[in-house]
Amino acid sequence: QQQVKQSPQSLIVQKGGISIINCAYENTAFDYFPWYQQFPGKGPALLIAIRPDVSEKKEGRFTISFNKSAKQFSLHIMDSQPGDSATYFCAAKPHYNAGNNRKLIWGLGTSLAVNP
């Protein structure tokens, strides 16, 4: 049972364009929503994260939009560059409970290719 659903599975964008990746979650007990970037042969690296008390967070070219009522959040990459070509994962963390408060539930990933 996939608690975090991510789409699209793959995405091709032209250089300078906007890349948009969407995630939807089912468990309202999640309280932390990070996005990770993973290059081939590397571990995931945290890109940007948001908590449900804000609707948008921006860091450089990366923006998370969060819709609590719809239980959806998305990553926008502005002015996409070939170096952004990677796999992107959304994730969600359940609210604190004893023992597993830091466990992340992951989406299946989106493979982004930015054409030069």
Place this chain on the structure above:
Amino acid sequence: GAGVSQSPRYKVAKRGQDVALRCDPISGHVSLFWYQQALGQGPEFLTYFQNEAQLDKSGLPSDRFFAERPEGSVSTLKIQRTQQEDSAVYLCASSSPGQGTKQYFGPGTRLTVT
């Protein structure tokens, strides 16, 4: 400073062999996580340590999987009697209390069971 390191980076095992995968977390990080990432999938949680205490092992797929962190730093994930379905990348991540939920990942160990 140094990030999370894992060894070996690649491991090929014959079905039925035991393997041990090592994780060196960032110095001072009390939390350590193991994830399994199948090809084309997102990471799946395996287990979580806080210092030497294994607080959550709910993600370990079978009793063939065992993890330890005896001194609260280096951790080892052991897989006994490997099966082909164990083939995956095993990721280790660590985090510190001061940085909340931010997890730093190592490069992973790619395990191939033939």
